[in-house]
Amino acid sequence: MNLSSTYLGLKLRNPLVASSSPMSQSLDGIRRLEEAGVAAVVLHSLFEEQLVQEAHELEFLTTQGSESFAEALSYFPKPDNYVLGPDEYLKLIRDAKKAVKIPIIASLNGVTPGGWIEYARHMQQAGADALELNVYFLPTDPFMTADVVEKNYVEVLKTVRSQVKIPVAVKLSPFFSNLANMARRLDEAGASGLVLFNRFYQPDLDLEKLEVWPHVELSSSAEMRLPLRWIAILHGRVRCNLALTTGVHTAEDAVKAVMAGADVVMMCSALLGRGVGHVKTVLSGLEAWMTQHEYESIEQLKGSMSQKSVREPAAYERANYMKTIQSFRRMA
Numbered sequence: 001m002n003l004s005s006t007y008l009g010l011k012l013r014n015p016l017v018a019s020s021s022p023m024s025q026s027l028d029g030i031r032r033l034e035e036a037g038v039a040a041v042v043l044h045s046l047f048e049e050q051l052v053q054e055a056h057e058l059e060f061l062t063t064q065g066s067e068s069f070a071e072a073l074s075y076f077p078k079p080d081n082y083v084l085g086p087d088e089y090l091k092l093i094r095d096a097k098k099a100v101k102i103p104i105i106a107s108l109n110g111v112t113p114g115g116w117i118e119y120a121r122h123m124q125q126a127g128a129d130a131l132e133l134n135v136y137f138l139p140t141d142p143f144m145t146a147d148v149v150e151k152n153y154v155e156v157l158k159t160v161r162s163q164v165k166i167p168v169a170v171k172l173s174p175f176f177s178n179l180a181n182m183a184r185r186l187d188e189a190g191a192s193g194l195v196l197f198n199r200f201y202q203p204d205l206d207l208e209k210l211e212v213w214p215h216v217e218l219s220s221s222a223e224m225r226l227p228l229r230w231i232a233i234l235h236g237r238v239r240c241n242l243a244l245t246t247g248v249h250t251a252e253d254a255v256k257a258v259m260a261g262a263d264v265v266m267m268c269s270a271l272l273g274r275g276v277g278h279v280k281t282v283l284s285g286l287e288a289w290m291t292q293h294e295y296e297s298i299e300q301l302k303g304s305m306s307q308k309s310v311r312e313p314a315a316y317e318r319a320n321y322m323k324t325i326q327s328f329r330r331m332a
Contacts, residue, residue: 001287002297005039007241007264008130008167008192010103012039014283015258015298019195019245019266020044020107020132023276030096030104033271036279040103041096042266045134046089048110051119086119093126103129105169111137111152113159121163130167133160136198137173146177153182154189161190169193169243173200174226183234193241194234195266196227218269223247228260233316235261235306251285258298259305 003014018038023029025044033041089106096104106128108120120131135156139149153170160168168190174197176182183194204215224247231244244257245266257265270278295301303309307316 001290002299003283003287005258005263005298005302007040007243008105008169010040010129010167012103012264014039014286015262015264016254016279016282017042017105017243017264017266018271018279019268020134021268021272023271025092027092027095027099030100032276033279034100034102036276037283038102038267038279039264040105040129041100042105042132043089043092043096043107045107045109046086046119048108048112048114048116051086051110051116052114086122090122090126093123093128097127105130105132107132107134108160109134109136110156111135113152113155117156117159118163120160120168124164124166128166130169130192131160131164132169132171132195133157134171134198136200138200150176150182150185154185157186157189157191167192169195169241171195171198171245173198174230179230180233180237183238187238187240191240193243193263194238195243195245196230196234197246199223199246218273219247219249220269221247221249221253224253224256228256229316231257231262232260232306232310235303236308251282251289254282254286255289255301256305258301259303261303261306263302 005012005015007017014037016038017040018024018033020042021044023033024041030041093104093106104127106123108117108123108131110116123131133156135153137149137152157168157170170186170191170193172179172182172186172194186194199219201214201216204213205211206213224244227244227246231242234242241263242261243264243266244260244262245268247269248254248257248265248267249270254265267279267282270282290296290301307313310316
């Protein structure tokens with residue numbers, strides 16, 4: 001059974017990649033992920049705010065929109081509260097490259113095409129095999145148009161690409177008026193891969209303290225349906241690689257992701273919840289399913305259920321919505 005796949009120009013022993021998480025904040029965590037069987041590791045993100053040098057730039061990023069709520073500033077962490085600073089991050093890349101054989105993908109998280117992007121070059125020099133650009137941007141300005149938001153994504157990517165020669169993937173959210181067009185524009189702007197989707201963590205309300213509570217919920221397999229649909233739609237329509245993240249917990253989830261057209265399947269919540277040893281369970285289940293259904297390789301499996309390959313392509317579009325609603329009414 002050939003489980004190998006290719007992502008960002010990297011030959012991987014299987015399609016399972018550990019996505020950015022606390023597990024990749026230490027050399028020991030990275031070693032454990034390799035021993036468990038993942039084919040590559042995405043390091044936790046370095047944030048734009050950590051890398052901005054000029055005080056007035058940092059002040060702008062942290063205070064805009066907070067004029068009416070002075071206490072809002074307390075929600076933005078001080079630089080010394082981050083787990084790893086820029087220098088420690090580069091050291092982790094260098095140490096990881098010496099300690100493990102699997103590819104190390106660095107991660108930058110930001111929203112503006114500023115001087116912080118030059119740090120991508122330092123990541124490359126430290127030995128990163130590729131870079132994941134995590135554009136975590138939630139537009140709240142009612143006067144900011146969709147065109148401005150989308151141009152900003154493209155501009156950030158182009159600026160990063162000007163700094164490095166290693167492959168660059170862009171981690172996207174699903175919140176675009178036309179995701180297919182956004183994917184095409186990023187593909188044409190030089191993205192080597194697209195990671196679908198960034199999982200925006202939603203705040204909750206503490207009814208006793210009357211405070212906004214930053215709350216993290218681990219994903220479930222049901223959440224995989226959104227990226228699964230878009231991977232299937234984009235497969236064969238963009239040149240860059242496709243990575244599915246969010247909701248991958250089981251071997252069956254991994255099979256679905258690859259059949260939709262994903263080059264790699266990224267896991268985080270499942271490993272945080274069940275431990276890194278769960279990787280072996282997913283890999284053995286993946287191989288067992290492929291053997292049972294007479295698939296010889298990941299490449300043979302890949303894209304076999306994409307929109308371009310299925311008998312009814314409309315099932316991924318509006319027709320699927322209509323069919324789902326009608327079937328639910330019949331059940332009721």
